[in-house]
Amino acid sequence: MNNAFSVSITTGDNPNDAVIKGINNLGGISKFIEKDETVFIKINLTMITGFPSNVNFNTLIEVIKLCKTAGAKKIYVGSFPFENLTIKDVSEELGLKEFTEYFGSELAFLDNSDKLKISKEEKLRLQKESFKEVEVQDSIIKYPKLILNVDKFICINQVNVHPLFDIHLSLLNLFSCIPFKFRKIEHQEDVEKDYIIADQYKTDLISRILDIYEIKKSNLIINDLFYFMEGAGPFIYKDSKINPIKHIVCGNEAIATDYITLKILGLNPKKNFLMSHWIEKNIGISNLEKINLSGENLEDINFTFKQCKKRIEDIYVQKFNIKKGEICSGCFLQSYYLLNFLKTFFLKDLNYLPQCSYLVGANPLEPDSPNNILLYGDCAIKTTEKREFRTIEKEGKDIKTLFLKKAIIEKKNKKILEIPGCPPNLQDTLNLFLRYFKKSNLPTLNFYMKKLNKTQKNS
Amino acid sequence: MSINEIFKENWLKILDFNAKIGEKKYLDKSLIKVRIPITPLEIDPALLYKLVSYIYPDFVNDKQHVLDIIISDDRKKIEKSYLHLTYKNGNHYKVKKIDLNNESLVDQDFKNFGVIFNKFQNNLREKEGITISGLRIYTEKAIDKINSLTSSINSIDLKTYLTNLCQIFYNLINKNMLYIYPEPSFITFLKRLVRYLNFIDSSKIFTSIFEVLPEFNSGIILAQENLYLLILIRKFSSNLNIKLLDLEGFNYDFNAINKKTFLKKITKKFKLKSTYYFNFQQLLHFLNDLIESDFPFEQGRFSLLLQKLLYAYKSYEINWHSYPRPIIYNFFIKFFSRLVGYNVNLKKLSYWAIPELICNIHNSLLGLSNKIIIIFTNLESSNKGKSNKQVSNAYLIETFNGKLKKISLLDKSDVISGNQLNSLSDIRNRLSSKIGYISSVINIDKSLLKLVVQNFFLNLNRFNPFAKLITIRKFQNQNYFNIYPKNTLVQKLKIKNLLPILIDKYEF
Ligand code: SF4
Numbered sequence A: 001m002n003n004a005f006s007v008s009i010t011t012g013d014n015p016n017d018a019v020i021k022g023i024n025n026l027g028g029i030s031k032f033i034e035k036d037e038t039v040f041i042k043i044n045l046t047m048i049t050g051f052p053s054n055v056n057f058n059t060l061i062e063v064i065k066l067c068k069t070a071g072a073k074k075i076y077v078g079s080f081p082f083e084n085l086t087i088k089d090v091s092e093e094l095g096l097k098e099f100t101e102y103f104g105s106e107l108a109f110l111d112n113s114d115k116l117k118i119s120k121e122e123k124l125r126l127q128k129e130s131f132k133e134v135e136v137q138d139s140i141i142k143y144p145k146l147i148l149n150v151d152k153f154i155c156i157n158q159v160n161v162h163p164l165f166d167i168h169l170s171l172l173n174l175f176s177c178i179p180f181k182f183r184k185i186e187h188q189e190d191v192e193k194d195y196i197i198a199d200q201y202k203t204d205l206i207s208r209i210l211d212i213y214e215i216k217k218s219n220l221i222i223n224d225l226f227y228f229m230e231g232a233g234p235f236i237y238k239d240s241k242i243n244p245i246k247h248i249v250c251g252n253e254a255i256a257t258d259y260i261t262l263k264i265l266g267l268n269p270k271k272n273f274l275m276s277h278w279i280e281k282n283i284g285i286s287n288l289e290k291i292n293l294s295g296e297n298l299e300d301i302n303f304t305f306k307q308c309k310k311r312i313e314d315i316y317v318q319k320f321n322i323k324k325g326e327i328c329s330g331c332f333l334q335s336y337y338l339l340n341f342l343k344t345f346f347l348k349d350l351n352y353l354p355q356c357s358y359l360v361g362a363n364p365l366e367p368d369s370p371n372n373i374l375l376y377g378d379c380a381i382k383t384t385e386k387r388e389f390r391t392i393e394k395e396g397k398d399i400k401t402l403f404l405k406k407a408i409i410e411k412k413n414k415k416i417l418e419i420p421g422c423p424p425n426l427q428d429t430l431n432l433f434l435r436y437f438k439k440s441n442l443p444t445l446n447f448y449m450k451k452l453n454k455t456q457k458n459s
Numbered sequence B: 001m002s003i004n005e006i007f008k009e010n011w012l013k014i015l016d017f018n019a020k021i022g023e024k025k026y027l028d029k030s031l032i033k034v035r036i037p038i039t040p041l042e043i044d045p046a047l048l049y050k051l052v053s054y055i056y057p058d059f060v061n062d063k064q065h066v067l068d069i070i071i072s073d074d075r076k077k078i079e080k081s082y083l084h085l086t087y088k089n090g091n092h093y094k095v096k097k098i099d100l101n102n103e104s105l106v107d108q109d110f111k112n113f114g115v116i117f118n119k120f121q122n123n124l125r126e127k128e129g130i131t132i133s134g135l136r137i138y139t140e141k142a143i144d145k146i147n148s149l150t151s152s153i154n155s156i157d158l159k160t161y162l163t164n165l166c167q168i169f170y171n172l173i174n175k176n177m178l179y180i181y182p183e184p185s186f187i188t189f190l191k192r193l194v195r196y197l198n199f200i201d202s203s204k205i206f207t208s209i210f211e212v213l214p215e216f217n218s219g220i221i222l223a224q225e226n227l228y229l230l231i232l233i234r235k236f237s238s239n240l241n242i243k244l245l246d247l248e249g250f251n252y253d254f255n256a257i258n259k260k261t262f263l264k265k266i267t268k269k270f271k272l273k274s275t276y277y278f279n280f281q282q283l284l285h286f287l288n289d290l291i292e293s294d295f296p297f298e299q300g301r302f303s304l305l306l307q308k309l310l311y312a313y314k315s316y317e318i319n320w321h322s323y324p325r326p327i328i329y330n331f332f333i334k335f336f337s338r339l340v341g342y343n344v345n346l347k348k349l350s351y352w353a354i355p356e357l358i359c360n361i362h363n364s365l366l367g368l369s370n371k372i373i374i375i376f377t378n379l380e381s382s383n384k385g386k387s388n389k390q391v392s393n394a395y396l397i398e399t400f401n402g403k404l405k406k407i408s409l410l411d412k413s414d415v416i417s418g419n420q421l422n423s424l425s426d427i428r429n430r431l432s433s434k435i436g437y438i439s440s441v442i443n444i445d446k447s448l449l450k451l452v453v454q455n456f457f458l459n460l461n462r463f464n465p466f467a468k469l470i471t472i473r474k475f476q477n478q479n480y481f482n483i484y485p486k487n488t489l490v491q492k493l494k495i496k497n498l499l500p501i502l503i504d505k506y507e508f
Helices: A015-025 A057-069 A087-094 A096-102 A120-130 A145-149 A170-175 A193-197 A200-215 A254-264 A273-281 A329-345 A347-352 A378-382 A426-437 A443-458 B005-022 B045-059 B107-111 B113-127 B140-151 B158-174 B185-196 B202-212 B259-269 B280-292 B299-314 B331-339 B354-366 B424-435 B446-458 B465-474 B495-502
Strands: A006-011 A038-042 A074-078 A131-136 A139-144 A152-162 A220-230 A241-243 A247-251 A292-295 A320-324 A356-360 A373-376 A391-397 A406-412 A416-419 B066-071 B078-086 B092-098 B134-139 B178-181 B216-224 B227-236 B239-246 B274-279 B320-323 B369-377 B391-400 B403-409 B440-445 B481-484
Touching: A006 A015, A006 A254, A015 A057, A015 A220, A015 A247, A015 A292, A038 A057, A038 A145, A057 A074, A057 A152, A057 A220, A057 B424, A087 A096, A096 B424, A120 A131, A120 A145, A131 A145, A131 A200, A139 A145, A139 A200, A152 A170, A170 A200, A170 A254, A193 A200, A200 A273, A200 A329, A220 A254, A247 A254, A254 A273, A329 A347, A329 A356, A329 A373, A329 A426, A329 A443, A329 B354, A347 A443, A347 B354, A356 A378, A373 A378, A416 A426, A426 A443, A443 B495, B005 B045, B005 B092, B005 B140, B045 B227, B045 B239, B045 B280, B066 B113, B066 B140, B107 B113, B113 B134, B113 B178, B134 B140, B140 B158, B158 B185, B158 B202, B158 B239, B185 B280, B185 B403, B202 B391, B202 B446, B216 B259, B216 B280, B259 B274, B259 B320, B274 B280, B280 B299, B299 B354, B354 B495, B369 B424, B369 B446, B424 B440, B424 B481, B440 B446, B446 B465
Parallel strands: A006 A292, A038 A074, A038 A152, A152 A220, A320 A356, A356 A373, A373 A416, B066 B134, B216 B274, B369 B440
Antiparallel strands: A006 A247, A131 A139, A220 A241, A220 A247, A391 A406, B066 B078, B078 B092, B134 B178, B216 B227, B227 B239, B274 B320, B369 B391, B391 B403, B440 B481
16 A cells, blocks of 8 residues: 555535545546446445445446446446345345446346356356455455456445444445355354453454455445434444435545545544554554545544444343343344344334343353343353353252152253354344244244245245 | 405304304304305304314414404505404404504515514504404415305315315415414424425325225214214215214213214214214324424324324224224134134234334335335226326325435326336336436325225225235235335235234233
């Protein structure tokens, strides 16, 4: 990163105007795209939900139009969605294939989910053909060949609040250039205390995010804050709200663009986990402080916003008493998704549930009662193996007296739900909930899971 | 410019009646019939008196004397002024022409009505020794409009009248022809509604609603202490009939706990198909909550209002009654439907959970900022077969942070080409490029809406599972209902899976 970084901050009546101005400030689209070049536009495409969980399609339309005016030969649009969703699932529910085609681009089915009824072998072959193994640092990462092979790479990132990294930076957007299963940080061995204390999950996650960023650098980055999601994010939850900040930040380099975006939002980039890690790994902050800024004056912009809840015990979910132990970012992030998801869609189900103790992390606090204890994650399961609540005392016939006399006997507490994983995954957790609490007590979740499983089966 | 004779004659009759009530004079009610002002609806003046005294305090104001001023269209000159004297609660007993010609008006006055109000208030205090509680200012054009509405009141049918009323109300608000100070909450609410409907002509909305209503012949009883109002309402072919009656003269046992016999008698006597009984006070409370809300509603407020509505709906035989009894409350029907896996006990409707779920699903699926298009078609009037749907109306609905931002009428040419409805995907993409990203396009045929109203809201007493099933099935027929992009949650919706979400397991 030794070239001059240029970043532009623009505003306008609508995102379309603001993005045009932003790109013009950087020298115009022809500075980025030349005639007959192929372009890949990386967007946020997370779930079957509306804006701002996904990209602002108005901004996307404008960028496609600009690429066409620059004479781009082929424009691809794409991303990998969240968890087990395929690109086809999201495309069908949002009508994306036709939408992108209408505007003269093509939705890239990077996961080959558009190929109908093909054998498993064929699928594997396609996967091999579509991904290239790239060596970064000490690891091998499977990266889509399509993105590697295009001439120009643009990233449009819808900026929302994020529970772990304050805001959804373009670095996080670029991370979903690879499928969710390759993004997951899973700890297979027994969890050691150091892993949690050092928050190795977060360190590993950050390293992987930065590795992906290094593989293929974007030529043009657009951090779209025109409608900024605050309160809860990056997906749409009950407490999510849109704040019309009406600014767009464009730049020729992701780190530099994110750096300015953080500053616009009144956040100290040096305190941002992603940014500070990068600064530590690289030559330091000096280059970032020499960014060529154009457009609006950074000093004149002063936004305050409502952050996500940063402690899971602050996320209030009816009937869930959170008992936290030593916890790393893995269980925090997954718990954040789970608890927000529950409070958004399952008000009725929660009302049917009994009071539960949600134990998370190593050596969690004592549950309120021996009934309905949810042990979330391997740490909570392993470190409570010998805890008193694992057994209950019951009156029964004493074996020593050949069942003639009554005695207090110890039994395994069956009112415990173990949710394994380091960290556990959302869909598996919800399926375990259904089994433990019974479908009849979770009518909304049952309905939702049926639809989700069906959607995935169909694709 | 003066108000027409038909209106005037009726108004004077009402004033005369109210004056006599005020003076506690003996009245033979049966001899007089008046019309509700500016409507063709005939009513017993005593009933009107009672209705006004119940409705006025909540919806207009609970004070006395109102000043009406007619001004020139350029808003510079006062043409005429009338003082309406009132004993209490909006029941005027006397109208008095007064001279305010020496008062002048300037444009500035219309920016702050408090100032004009005080000016006239002082004038009247001095001249008449009277304090007014309200001021209504009509331009000459407004009087023209009201005259055009009332002049044919005796000869036009109710449907045409209501369409005209919507049109005139829309014009009065939209074109600043009427000013009321202090502005009653229902006028403020209606004004905001019209603004958010992006000034879509309200008569068009009325006609659309009227079209999807199937034929019916019902009675609605609004009851509370000392008031038993029966509204006979009948829709047949393209006509509508409404009659208002005071039930007090009919010698019924209003206090009977079992309303069934009472409602049965009414149904038979007036040859109705069904009769509904509502508590008037509760209805007024709900309407008051509605109009006191800031429109468009915040999602929290919307949830609360919907919760109240669903709670009232679930409280059958507590808050409302009907004859015949809806078949769904029949023990055997409930039992058998439960046996085949359909728990349809409406008394356990999840009134507390449904509104929030609707809001959260809306936000999540369509987004916190979204635009959707709803196209109403009319297969019944398409004579070239089902593939050639006639488009009635197409609306663009915009929401932001879950709050309605705007509803506007789309030009038909945006959705059809050569008389044919374009594919929904084409409409979505083309309009996205023109007016911004469209999340969803929904096409619904009016005949399907009609079936829904008929089978799920009106014919509640008939056991006709097939009609209901056919209606539900039609949602899967793209000629009647279509949504783009396809939404598995909506398209593959099965009532059996949905019922546990809508109906509670326990009574809370
Ligand atoms: S189980 Fe959870 S808290 Fe423990 S190491 Fe794994 S992710 Fe971290």
